[in-house]
Amino acid sequence: MGALTTEDPTTGAAVPEDALRRDIRLVTSLLGQTLVRAEGQELLDLVEEVRAHSKEGSLAQLPTIDLDLTTKVARAFTAYFHLANVTEQVHRGRALVEQCAQEGGWIAQAVERIRAAGIDGERLGEEAARVCVRPVLTAHPTEVTRRSTLDKLRRIAALLDEPDSARRTRRLAESIDLLWATDEIRVEAPEPTDEARNGIYYLEGLSRAAVPDVVEELRDELGEAGAELSLDAVPLRFGTWMGGDRDGNPNVTPEVTREVLGLQAVHGIGLLRDRVDVLRRDLSVSDHLSTTSDELDERLATMLDQLPQIELRYRRLNAQEPYRLYLTAVGVRLGLTQERVRRAEAHVPGQDYADDVELLDDLLVLHRSVSEHQGELVAAGELERLVRTVRSTGLTLAALDVREHSAKHHDAVGQLLDLTGDLDEPYAALDQPGRMRVLGAELAGRRPLARRPLPLEGDAVTTARAFDAVVWALDSFGARTVESYIISMTRHADDVLAAVVLGREAGLVDIQAGVARVGFVPLLETVEELGKAEEIITALLSEPSYREVVRLRGDVQEVMLGYSDSNKSGGIAASQWQIQRAQRVITDLGARFGVRMTFFHGRGGSVGRGGGPTYDAILALPAGTVAGEVKITEQGEVISDKYALPVLARQNLELMIAATLEASVLHREHRRSADETERWDALMDRVADAAQERYLELTEREGLAGYFLSATPVDLLGQLRIGSRPSRRPGADAGLDDLRAIPWVFGWTQSRQIVPGWYGVGSGLAAAGEDIETLREMYQSWPFFRSFLDNVAMTLAKTDLGIARQYVAALAPDGEGTLDDIAAELDRTVAEVLRVTGDAALLDREPTLRTTLEIREHYLQPLHHLQVDLLRRQRDGEDDARLGRALLHTVSGIAAGMRNTG
Numbered sequence: 068m069g070a071l072t073t074e075d076p077t078t079g080a081a082v083p084e085d086a087l088r089r090d091i092r093l094v095t096s097l098l099g100q101t102l103v104r105a106e107g108q109e110l111l112d113l114v115e116e117v118r119a120h121s122k123e124g125s126l127a128q129l130p131t132i133d134l135d136l137t138t139k140v141a142r143a144f145t146a147y148f149h150l151a152n153v154t155e156q157v158h159r160g161r162a163l164v165e166q167c168a169q170e171g172g173w174i175a176q177a178v179e180r181i182r183a184a185g186i187d188g189e190r191l192g193e194e195a196a197r198v199c200v201r202p203v204l205t206a207h208p209t210e211v212t213r214r215s216t217l218d219k220l221r222r223i224a225a226l227l228d229e230p231d232s233a234r235r236t237r238r239l240a241e242s243i244d245l246l247w248a249t250d251e252i253r254v255e256a257p258e259p260t261d262e263a264r265n266g267i268y269y270l271e272g273l274s275r276a277a278v279p280d281v282v283e284e285l286r287d288e289l290g291e292a293g294a295e296l297s298l299d300a301v302p303l304r305f306g307t308w309m310g311g312d313r314d315g316n317p318n319v320t321p322e323v324t325r326e327v328l329g330l331q332a333v334h335g336i337g338l339l340r341d342r343v344d345v346l347r348r349d350l351s352v353s354d355h356l357s358t359t360s361d362e363l364d365e366r367l368a369t370m371l372d373q374l375p376q377i378e379l380r381y382r383r384l385n386a387q388e389p390y391r392l393y394l395t396a397v398g399v400r401l402g403l404t405q406e407r408v409r410r411a412e413a414h415v416p417g418q419d420y421a422d423d424v425e426l427l428d429d430l431l432v433l434h435r436s437v438s439e440h441q442g443e444l445v446a447a448g449e450l451e452r453l454v455r456t457v458r459s460t461g462l463t464l465a466a467l468d469v470r471e472h473s474a475k476h477h478d479a480v481g482q483l484l485d486l487t488g489d490l491d492e493p494y495a496a497l498d499q500p501g502r503m504r505v506l507g508a509e510l511a512g513r514r515p516l517a518r519r520p521l522p523l524e525g526d527a528v529t530t531a532r533a534f535d536a537v538v539w540a541l542d543s544f545g546a547r548t549v550e551s552y553i554i555s556m557t558r559h560a561d562d563v564l565a566a567v568v569l570g571r572e573a574g575l576v577d578i579q580a581g582v583a584r585v586g587f588v589p590l591l592e593t594v595e596e597l598g599k600a601e602e603i604i605t606a607l608l609s610e611p612s613y614r615e616v617v618r619l620r621g622d623v624q625e626v627m628l629g630y631s632d633s634n635k636s637g638g639i640a641a642s643q644w645q646i647q648r649a650q651r652v653i654t655d656l657g658a659r660f661g662v663r664m665t666f667f668h669g670r671g672g673s674v675g676r677g678g679g680p681t682y683d684a685i686l687a688l689p690a691g692t693v694a695g696e697v698k699i700t701e702q703g704e705v706i707s708d709k710y711a712l713p714v715l716a717r718q719n720l721e722l723m724i725a726a727t728l729e730a731s732v733l734h735r736e737h738r739r740s741a742d743e744t745e746r747w748d749a750l751m752d753r754v755a756d757a758a759q760e761r762y763l764e765l766t767e768r769e770g771l772a773g774y775f776l777s778a779t780p781v782d783l784l785g786q787l788r789i790g791s792r793p794s795r796r797p798g799a800d801a802g803l804d805d806l807r808a809i810p811w812v813f814g815w816t817q818s819r820q821i822v823p824g825w826y827g828v829g830s831g832l833a834a835a836g837e838d839i840e841t842l843r844e845m846y847q848s849w850p851f852f853r854s855f856l857d858n859v860a861m862t863l864a865k866t867d868l869g870i871a872r873q874y875v876a877a878l879a880p881d882g883e884g885t886l887d888d889i890a891a892e893l894d895r896t897v898a899e900v901l902r903v904t905g906d907a908a909l910l911d912r913e914p915t916l917r918t919t920l921e922i923r924e925h926y927l928q929p930l931h932h933l934q935v936d937l938l939r940r941q942r943d944g945e946d947d948a949r950l951g952r953a954l955l956h957t958v959s960g961i962a963a964g965m966r967n968t969g
Contacts, residue, residue, distance in 0.1 A: 087158040090227055094150040094239065101243045102143060110136070114143045117929045126932045137933055138953040144930050145960035146247060148923075152963060153220040157227045160714035173718070174281075174288045177725035181292075181732050188293025194732045195289055196300045197695030200723045203306035203468065203667075204269065205702040206262040213253060214265055217707055219246045224712050252955050259319050263309040263327040267334050269710050270305055270464040274338055277716040278303055278459050279452040285724060298434070298451070301458045302724055305465035306551075306698070307331075313471045313533060314555040315807070320529060321536040328467060328540050328548065329408055335464040336405040339426070340398055342453050347394035349449055352441060359389045360436035366429070370396040373417040376403065390433065397429050404462070408543070422545025423461040430454050461547045469537055470553040470590070471530060473562035479527035480506070480565045483516040483572070499559045503610065506564035509571075510612040513579055516572060534573035541584055549585055551667070553627055557589035558596055560606035564613060578612060583619035588667065592629030594637030594759065597645035600626075601652045608660040617662055625698075626653055627667040631808035638762030638827040643855050644755040650692045667698040681719070683857075685726035687850040690737045693730040697723065704966070739849065747845050750838055751852070758831025761892065765826060768885065777879035778871070778886070780938055781814030783958050786951065817961050819870040819931065820889060824862030829896030832903060842903045860900055864909045864920055865965060868893060870931045877939045927964040930957050 102111045113132070117140060120126045132140070170176060181191060223242050229235045257265075282303055286296040296302070310327025313319045352359075367389060371377065376399050385392040404419035406412075414421045434454055438446040481494035484505065490497075497505065509516070521531050540548045554566050567587050570576045575584045589607070591597050604626065608614055617624050628649060633642040650666060657664035670684070685697055701709065710716040737744060765771065775781065808823075815822045835842050845852040868890050875886045897909065910917040934957035941950055 086161075087155060090154045090158070091151055093236075094154055094223070094227075094243065095147060097236070097240050097243050098143070098146055098150060098247075100240065101247050104244065105247055106139060110139055110143070114140055118925065121925045121928045121932075126928060129932075134947060134949040134953055137937070138949065138956055141930060141933055141953060141956035141960055142247075142251065144926055145251060145956060145963055146243075147926060148960060148963035149216065149220055149246070150223070150243070152966065153224050154227060156708070156712055156715060157224050160712055160718065163718045164714060167718075172284060172288070173721045173725040174285050174728070175291075177729040178288045178292050180729060184733055186732060191292055191732070192289060192294035192296070194695065195285070195294060195302070195728060196297050198285075198300070198302045198724065198728050198731065199304060199696050200302065200720070200727050201304045201306050201466075201696075201698040202701045202720075202723070203308060203698060204266045204465070204706055205308040205700050206259065206266070206312060213249070213251060214268070215249050216246065216251060217711060219249060221711055251959050252952060259310050259316070259323045260326055260330065263307075263330055266307050266309045266706075267331060267464065269706055270307070270331075270460075271334055271338055272713070273305065273710060273716055273720075274335075274456060274460050274464060276713060277710075277720055279456050280717055281720045281724060282455045282459065283452060284721060285728075298431075298454060299458075303459050303720060305460070306468055307465040308468050308470065308700075311467045311469040311549070313469065313475075313530075315472065321532040324467070324469070324533065324536040325539060328463060328544065329411070331463040331465065331467070332408045332544055333405055335460055335462050336401055336408070338460070338464070339453075339457065339462075340401045340405070342456065343394055343398045343401060346449050346453055347391050347398065350390035350394065350437070351388055352390050354387050354389055358440050360432075360439055363389065363393060363432050363436040366432050367393045367396065369417075370400070374399050390437070393433060397426070397433075400429075401426070414543075420462070423457055423547060424545060426462070427454065427457055430457065462544050463548055466547055466551075467540065467549050468551045468553055468588075469533060469549060470555055471533065471566070472555045473557055473565070475526060475530045476554065476562070476565035476569055477502075478525075479523055479530045480516075480568050482523050482527050483521065484509070486517060486522060499561055502561035503559075503564065503606065506561055506568055507610050507612050509568050510564060510576075510578065510616075513577065516568075521572065531569055531572065534569055534575060537570075537585060538573050538575060546584070551588045551625055552585050553588045553590050553667075555590050556592055556596075557603065558599075560589075560603055560610065560613075563587050563589050563607055564610065567613065567616060576616060578615050578619075581619060583616045586620050586623070586625055587616070588625045588627050590627040590629055590669070591649060592632040592636075592669075594633050594641050594645050597628070597633055597642075597649045600649040601656065604653050604656050608656065608662060614660070621663075622661060623663045623665060624657065625665045625667055627669055629669045631669065631812075634823055635808045635811050637759045639824060639859065640758035640828050640831045640855075641755045641762070643851075644751055647689055647851055650689045654689070654692050663694070664692075665694070665696050665698065666692060667700075669700050680854075682722045682726045683850070683854045685723065685730055686734070687854040688730060688734075689851075690734045693727060693734065695727070695731045697727045699723075704962075708966075743844075743848075746841060747849060747852075750835055750841055750845070753834050754831040756831075757834030758827035760827075761830035762827035765822070765885075765888065765892075768888075770882075771885065774879055774882040774885045775814060778875045778882050779814030779818040779820070780934060780954070780958060781810050781817075783817075783954060784810050784813050786955060816965060817934070817958060818874045819865070819867040820886075821862050821866045822889065825859050825866065825896050826889070826892055828859050829892055829894075829899045832899035833895060839902060843905065846903050856900060856903060859896070860904070860909050863893070863897055863900065864917065866893060867924070870928065873931065873935045874938075877935050878942065923964055927961060930960045930964065933957050934961065 099111050102114065113136065117126075117129065120129055167173065167175075171179065178191070186194075219242055223239060223246070226235055226239050226242065282296075285302055289296050310319060310324050370393070371382070374396055377396060381392065381395045385395065400418065400420055403415075407414065407419045420426045430450075430453060434446055434450055437450055477494075484490055484494045490505065494502075494505070521528075523531055537549050537552065552566060552570065554563055557563060567576055570585065570587070574582075576582060589603060591600055591603070596603070604624075608617065608624070628646050630642065630646065633645060636642075637645070653664050653666075656662075666688075668684075681699070685693065708715075709719045739747065812823050832842065846856060847853070868886065871886060871889075875882050901907070901909070904911075906912065908917070910920075934954065937950055937954045937957065941954065
């Protein structure tokens with residue numbers, strides 16, 4: 068059996084084969100034994116027969132098998148991929164640790180490159196103090212695998228890391244038996260709170276070890292370079308959309324937002340209580356042997372007076388151990404805070420903590436005392452790790468972003484303005500300049516548009532109440548609980564102003580009083596809006612009232628860039644290029660207006676949704692646009708792939724911080740000469756324009772919607788019940804325009820056409836004509852272009868139109884012409900990519916990875932074969948519940964084999 072190795076999602080690196088091959092043989096042979104124990108020798112024989120037919124290319128000669136056996140065969144191949152994938156994860160983690168042991172850690176390497184560039188310690192410390200990497204976990208439904216399955220795979224990973232023994236083999240066999248007995252298909256779709264609990268599972272694991280470990284590594288490596296990481300620095304924070312992303316998801320109500328934040332707080336505070344308890348046991352400093360600061364003594368006396376909940380035995384036993392008694396008081400306050408959250412009660416000053424700022428104040432009093440009286444060595448240990456953890460997590464583990472569609476804000480604010488009677492015509496009839504005038508004037512004033520509760524109707528009620536939920540969150544857990552309110556489908560500056568006016572009605576904004584409690588973030592989602600970035604941001608920052616809101620937020624404006632929808636609307640080449648251009652334009656506008664622009668990168672997991680190795684992606688961002696901050700979405704299977712195993716979680720976070728630090732310090736200025744910039748940008752314009760034109764010829768082709776819905780299993784995505792959000796926005800028709808990016812990528816990927824990841828690129832590169840040497844120059848010397856083409860090449864390697872023709876022949880025979888068009892562009896794209904890179908074949912520089920993908924095909928082809936046959940039977944009207952379940956198992960297996968869903 069061949070080794071299965073895939074690219075690291077952060078670095079793109081492949082993993083060595085030998086030990087991996089051995090462990091894959093072990094787990095897959097154990098899987099075979101499981102099949103025999105659970106189902107009988109006949110099933111294993113059938114699976115081997117199917118695999119043999121696949122290797123011989125004779126799947127069509129397979130005898131017909133009944134639905135129960137079909138389901139079991141699909142499950143067997145899915146289990147194989149799960150076991151192969153988790154084994155690869157374990158070995159990837161080992162390889163990364165070994166690489167770091169030989170070459171130094173990722174942060175150490177970045178610091179060394181910065182020092183080699185002549186940056187001194189003082190400057191490095193100043194730059195490091197601005198670093199803030201923020202992965203944002205979203206609820207986008209691209210993780211097919213159930214949490215129950217992921218838990219068992221994590222257990223298998225832990226066993227694979229143990230020394231080889233009979234006991235380990237027995238435990239592995241037990242775990243694989245349990246994996247086989249676990250249903251891969253969800254009984255019902257998760258609710259938003261279920262998604263939030265899944266996010267909390269990862270956030271807790273990260274906060275317990277990876278966060279303090281990585282930040283400590285950064286501090287130590289900076290120290291080696293003569294730089295200091297300020298205790299105020301927050302190099303790592305997390306965000307989440309789970310419970311706050313309302314765009315098109317009616318299940319995310321204001322009540323859900325409150326419930327989710329309460330859950331996050333209970334778990335976050337519980338984690339901090341555990342850390343405080345560990346520190347309390349460590350800091351057994353006796354006042355007979357050492358001293359403490361007057362500041363701490365006074366603070367402890369106050370807490371002892373205010374907290375009768377502190378048990379007498381602690382007051383007695385720790386009477387001569389002031390730090391222990393102090394931390395006991397801190398722990399009691401945290402416990403009271405947790406109870407306050409559970410009971411939804413009001414904050415009691417001096418008892419529970421109002422927010423993380425109060426907690427940090429107490430911890431910093433302790434830190435100053437330990438530094439002064441017991442020394443920096445003790446202070447820099449577990450105490451500093453706790454302080455830095457609180458800076459990273461706050462009370463709620465992660466900041467919650469709230470997101471809503473721009474049309475919802477206009478509906479709500481329009482109802483309120485119409486009721487005032489001040490407009491000459493209905494708000495909905497105003498053009499964009501008219502809305503800007505009305506909303507700007509309204510924002511400049513202080514009058515409420517209506518008494519509370521607001522007299523709204525329909526969806527506008529919950530739209531407005533979402534702002535009330537944000538106010539509640541900030542009042543309950545502190546200013547860092549919600550920092551960004553994101554406006555989806557921002558087409559003009561008035562889309563942002565409408566949200567700000569609603570925020571004013573809720574009390575989030577009051578310009579005259581100097582209040583702006585959250586930042587408002589335009590989301591530029593399509594190629595068209597990205598191309599209008601200058602117009603939108605200029606209009607926004609030119610509006611005096613809004614500019615004052617930005618000033619109150621520290622003269623910082625966040626802009627979110629949509630990778631998925633821009634790809635869907637214009638193709639990958641136009642999407643990637645417009646995102647690059649938009650960042651440059653927006654950064655220049657910020658300098659003009661005296662505003663620091665920060666970017667939120669809405670990347671998906673697959674290349675077709677902006678995915679690819681994160682390290683390369685950060686270093687490929689335009690010069691000067693990082694400036695210490697990277698905020699980036701993590702979603703679906705990417706979350707489990709990066710963060711399920713502790714070693715990978717730490718490595719991924721280190722890589723992100725290292726790339727951000729390096730990009731911030733070394734890539735502040737353009738790395739291209741003026742001549743290169745002019746020539747390369749002009750040529751990239753031609754490539755992107757031609758690629759988009761070709762892409763739109765396909766997507767606007769008559770009958771494409773029918774082809775897509777027939778020749779792909781996109782209709783199965785909803786049946787998987789993997790997310791709480793509908794695949795279409797409410798009120799959408801059956802066409803492609805309102806289909807979300809996830810099902811768009813899902814359908815093409817499952818049928819192996821993978822159009823979003825490459826289509827149009829060949830025509831774009833061909834449009835460069837005789838400028839091939841310039842394209843080669845760009846590939847060799849421009850990180851953006853190299854990363855773009857490498858990701859396209861990866862997607863091309865996963866595309867298999869031989870398999871796609873099986874879907875078309877059986878399910879959409881009238882679509883042969885469309886598939887022929889796709890095939891022609893595929894051939895053109897492969898040829899043009901190779902012409903630019905100079906390689907003889909795709910992934911020529913990654914032979915291990917290429918071999919891996921070829922091996923996977925022998926296991927993927929049977930699943931595709933089964934899926935096509937089952938889809939045909941279902942669409943022919945065969946009515947059997949078992950057929951639907953069998954189909955969903957093929958989807959799960961293909962997703963596991965491809966390593967992404969959408």
